[in-house]
Amino acid sequence: MDFKLTEDQIMLRDTVRRIAAENFAPKAAEFDEKETFPQENFRILSENGLLGIQVPEEYGGAGAGMLSLILTVEEVARACAGTSVILTTQALASDPILLGGTEEQKKTYLYRLASGECMGACAITEPGAGSDVSGMKTAAKKVDGGYLLNGSKIFITNGGVSEIITVLAYTDKEKGNKGISMLIVEKGDKGFTVGKEEHKMGIHASDTRELIFEDVFLPENRLLGGPGNGFKILMQTFNYTRPAVGAQALGIAQGALDAAISYAKERVQFGKSLASFQGMQWMIAEMALAVETARTMVYRAASTIDAEPASPDIPRIASMAKWYASDTAMKVTTDAVQIFGGYGYIREYPVERMMRDAKITQIYEGTNQVQRIIIANQILK
Ligand SMILES: Cc1cc2nc3c(=O)[nH]c(=O)nc-3n(C[C@H](O)[C@H](O)[C@H](O)COP(=O)(O)OP(=O)(O)OC[C@H]3O[C@@H](n4cnc5c(N)ncnc54)[C@H](O)[C@@H]3O)c2cc1C
Known part of the structure; x- marks a missing residue:
């Protein structure tokens, strides 16, 4: 590379x-x-x-x-x-x-x-608000000296192990997206509790939680960017974090490709290594092509953010990188399981875990259908 x-x-x-x-x-x-x-x-x-x-x-x-x-x-x-x-x-x-x-x-x-002193989480999703955040019910009501936060969030990564949580809430529902704000909640805030832990298909090492806010008082200095700026901050945040999810997908795909190459060289059937069969060679070549292409897209998105942080291309190329790399992770890990044959389906070998871990990269930080909407909007406008 x-x-x-x-x-x-x-x-x-x-x-x-x-x-x-x-x-x-x-x-x-x-x-x-x-x-x-x-x-x-x-x-x-x-x-x-x-x-x-x-x-x-x-x-x-x-x-x-x-x-x-x-x-x-x-x-x-x-x-x-x-x-x-x-x-x-x-x-x-x-x-x-x-x-x-x-x-x-x-x-x-x-x-x-x-500085790594503590962990953080970001709470956007609710039972009625996934791809469409406007379905959100969590609200921060203006009171003397600050805001009173009420509502609940689901599927919040590291919600149970974090000390600082950035939370999306309506401060004025009538104004639609312009009435959405982003606030900071601290672990010890009165009225904030961590709810049930989800059991997932993959990324088992991550903590996925429900968060509950009951009359949580947040002083003025917990509001980010002024009232009504939360949706804008969130969209800008996603421009920066989608390439990072792309990098996660890329790493999973590379790990599965590494494992498949080693296995194909070692495993002998019909008196020869799997790697000597053209059918296997082509499969591995296709996996390598997809991984390299994903890497180029993810690195390009990140390099553009570094060189031109205000470039109007960022939403499109960040979405493209996340979408392509996550589809690559799913395809490459599935092919890696195929190359391992029956052993690929068994927990003793890592590709089974990698295939389960890959799936979430197509879903969070905006599903890959949402990425298509963003890209089409930007291209057609
Ligand atoms: C393990 C895990 C960790 C997560 N971590 C976090 C976190 O840290 N913070 C957080 O806030 N959230 C988090 N989430 C939530 C995640 O971001 C949402 O699950 C995701 O955005 C999709 O929302 P949804 O599940 O409500 O699906 P829905 O929005 O209900 O979508 C269901 C399906 O419909 C499709 N769809 C929806 N709208 C359209 C449309 N207009 N056109 C075409 N197709 C459409 C979707 O692509 C999807 O395939 C996490 C989820 C999981 C599973």
Whole structure:
């Protein structure tokens, strides 16, 4: 891959690859089996300064840019997709503060997230509001000195292990999307509770929760970007976080391709290795083509964000990267299971987990149908 990475980016990628291979890969199956949150992996990511790689240094991050975040997510996902969710969710929680926060909010909340002091979550989805956030019921009513938050959220990644949560709520329902705001909730806020944990098809190492808000008082300084700016902040956040989900998908696909190549070389049938059959060779070549194409798209989206953060192309290329890379992850992991034959269907081998982990990348951060809507809107307008 001769994409123009700087020396620093190559060093970062190789360092994260080593950390992930030594620490995350050996325990990926165990975390998947036990469905437990990998607290020790959070600690390793934090100690290595990887939780705010794209966040400017003055706010606790590494100031290394989006492409560096993408390289980090890809390498971690290649070893353990569940652990890579910690990185993508930290970005999803941090970016609304980075994009819409005041200096004080950035120095307080963003700093804690980017420096790896604690984990963050971002709460948008509700039972009646998935692809269409306007169906949301959660509301923040203006009261003396702040807001009173009421409502509930579902499917919130790391909701049970986070201390800082960026929450989407109506401050004025009559105004539609212009009446939506983004607020910061802290774990200890009175009236905030964590509800049931979901049991999922894949990414078992991530924590997926219901969050409940009952008369949670939030002072004025918890509102991000002023009242009514929440929808705009969310859309800008997604422009930045969709390539990161693309990188997660890319890492899963690369991990499955690596496993399929090794297996095809070792497994002997009809007196020859699987890798010697043309049918297998073509399948592997097609998988490699899709992975390389996905990598080009994801790196291009990230590089554009780094070079031209206000480029009007970003929503389209961010959506394209997320859509293509996640479809690639699903196809490549399914083909990897096929190359393993019956063994691919058995939990002892990693490709079965990778195929389950890949599926979510087609669903969250906007389903791939939603990505098509965004791309078509931008092309046709
Ligand atoms: C493991 C997991 C983690 C998650 N983490 C988070 C999180 O951290 N924070 C958060 O806020 N949310 C999170 N989510 C929620 C996730 O973002 C939503 O599930 C997703 O946006 C889809 O919403 P929905 O499930 O309500 O599906 P729906 O919106 O009901 O969609 C159902 C189907 O209809 C399709 N569809 C909907 N509208 C259209 C249309 N106009 N045209 C064509 N097709 C359409 C969709 O593509 C989909 O295939 C998570 C979900 C899961 C499963």
